[in-house]
Amino acid sequence: MIWKIYGQRLDGWTNDDFPTASVPGDANTLELAGELIPNTQSNRDRSDLDFRGSVMPPPKAVESGKVQPLTDADRRTLVRWIDLGCPIDYDFDSTNPDRRGFGWACDDKRPTLTLTNPQRKVSARLSKITIGMHDYYSGLDLDSFTVKADFDVDGVSAGENLATKFESVNPGVFEYRLKQPLTSLANGSISIAIKDRQGNISELQRTISITADQTR
Helix, strand or coil, X not given: CHHHHHCCCCCCCCHHHCCEECCCCCHHHEEECCEECCCCHHHHHHCCCCCCCCCCCCHHHHHCCCCCCCCHHHHHHHHHHHHHHCCCCCCCCXXXXXXXXXXXXXXXXCCEEEEEECCCCEECCEEEEEEEEECCCCCEXXXXXXXXXXXXXXXXXXXXXXXXXXXXXXXXXXXXXXXXEECCEEEEEEEEEEEECCCCEEEEEEEEEECCCCCC
16 A cells, blocks of 8 residues: 555565565466466465556546645655554464564565675775675574675685685674785676575675776
8 A cells, every 4th residue: 555655665675576476366376577486385475465556646636636646744644554553463473483474573674785895996905805784673694695706715716605704803794804815806796695584685796806006
């Protein structure tokens, strides 16, 4: 309902991020990015409702004078009304209270993920990789942490996971100090991924270049 009055999804996802039944209520019609997918428990758990249509009230009805457009205060009133009335979780299991499930307590927000070093510029030396990551709701799944470079690092071949090289240096800050700093690299990329305990994933990729005649 709130998506409709704002005319867009407000959860940070797109329609193609999760399966949706093309026929409402029929799990045999689950589709993902326009492709039919199997009716499995996993796919049913991940399914959501797509945003379809346009903003309400319909723009043409507003233009013709049939209805008045909603003000910002009108929209916020509806949002508060729903927030106050909807914390009912039919998926909660009292015998397993630590399980979040997919009801009201479902965590649908991706973890925060940043790469502070190397920065987005040509540098003269790569001596460390510094990553910031945090998840406020269900928490980070550190077993899912992956860091891959398309170039060799400290004798580790390109494409292998470097995550075990990182140490926690501050809350939410993880760092890998290279034993053999890189001083020359025409073009390279570092790819990072982390999930939270609900399964939401954040991914980041950065392209870097290292040239000896540049100052850091």
